[in-house]
Amino acid sequence: MARVEPLFDFENIPNLPDNLLPFPYQAGGHGSKATSAEFEMLRDPVESIFYKMVPSDERSIQEANFYLTVFADTAPPEIVQLRDVIPTFRGIFKVPSSGVLYLALEDLTAGLTNPSVCDLKMGQLACPPDAGEKKIEHEMSKYPDRGIVGFLLTGMKVYDQRTNRYLTVPRCYGRTVPAEHIFERGLLPFLQGDFKLAKQFLPLISKVRSVFVDEPKLPIALYSSSLLLIYDETRTNLVVKLVDFAHWRSAPEANDPSGVVRGLDTLIDTFGRNNSSPSSKFDIPLIELK
Structure with missing residues (x-):
């Protein structure tokens, strides 16, 4: 795979909010495990936002680029149609002490009782x-x-x-x-x-x-x-x-x-x-x- 160029500026990424809680409903992968003081999956206790840690390699750039491409104001109709079947994108955030990136997405379990x-x-x-x-x-x-x-x-x-x-x-x-x-x-x-x-x-x-x-x-x-x-x-x-x-x-x-x-x-x-x-x-x- 060719080198992936980010569609975002690392220097201007806002800090991750400090009031987040571990996400309790991860079903697959490794999202329930903690990495030092950080969790791979987090949620906002008030807003319906889910925060996903992304790997510190080109995969993070690739996934961030995907959401930035799909939710861009200039996205063509053939790309826009994806918005109906994926979580709404809310931005990119970082942990100031480590630079670890999180994608902020729609919490698909919000409003559901015991999903x-x-x-x-x-x-x-x-x-x-x-x-x-x-x-x-x-x-x-x-x-x-x-x-x-x-x-x-x-x-x-x-x-x-x-x-x-x-x-x-x-x-x-x-x-x-x-x-x-x-x-x-x-x-x-x-x-x-x-x-x-x-x-x-x-x-x-x-x-x-x-x-x-x-x-x-x-x-x-x-x-x-x-x-x-x-x-x-x-x-x-x-x-x-x-x-x-x-x-x-x-x-x-x-x-x-x-x-x-x-x-x-x-x-x-x-x-x-x-x-x-x-x-x-x-x-x-x-x-x-x-």
């Missing part, structure tokens, strides 16, 4: 072609069925109303779920066996899909981006958004080269099954979060 969150790493390809052959082979070896399913389940946090506790799956569990059981063993536990809830997600997932398949064509390729599926304890307030854009690429001539649509089609197909009543037939070890 459950599922993180799906989207696409048939795990990383862009310029990542190098060894990197590509290594990432694809983590989940060989990714080319069939179109995503990798990276984590979930499920609120259990019976116990008033959060449940999750074992680390790296998603890599063990074969394509033919992706719904029963991968997605149904997140839905707590509720097929009606699955159908409620369909229009929101279809809205994301339309960005990739409808005109105007999206001139951007998303690699290793996540789709967040969120619902609250009432199961009536749902959110579906794309996040994580450290590996996006400009792709003016391509049409979804990473295979995100394949993953969305898998979700639409499996969530649209005819079952309508809640089911307890999901056989994975949901474990209590400590």
Whole structure:
């Protein structure tokens, strides 16, 4: 990958607010871990703003550039359409003592009571072609069925109303779920066996899909981006958004080269099954979060 030039001025980035709290609903990746006195995920206790720490390398520039590109006043319609399916961008901030950067984004869980969150790493390809052959082979070896399913389940946090506790799956569990059981063993536990809830997600997932398949064509390729599926304890307030854009690429001539649509089609197909009543037939070890 060629050197990434920032679309922002490091010298004029405002300081991170000092009244922030750790973000409690991270489902995938490593966002729940603390780095010295800093947390990778933070939230504003008053405003609906989520702060995401970005790596101190070119990935931070790449992700910041993505949001600056999509939310630029001069963005063309084919780029602007992404705004409906990603968190609203609120700016870039830094920790004055270390220079660590945070992206300020819309808090997708704001206003939701005890939200459950599922993180799906989207696409048939795990990383862009310029990542190098060894990197590509290594990432694809983590989940060989990714080319069939179109995503990798990276984590979930499920609120259990019976116990008033959060449940999750074992680390790296998603890599063990074969394509033919992706719904029963991968997605149904997140839905707590509720097929009606699955159908409620369909229009929101279809809205994301339309960005990739409808005109105007999206001139951007998303690699290793996540789709967040969120619902609250009432199961009536749902959110579906794309996040994580450290590996996006400009792709003016391509049409979804990473295979995100394949993953969305898998979700639409499996969530649209005819079952309508809640089911307890999901056989994975949901474990209590400590």
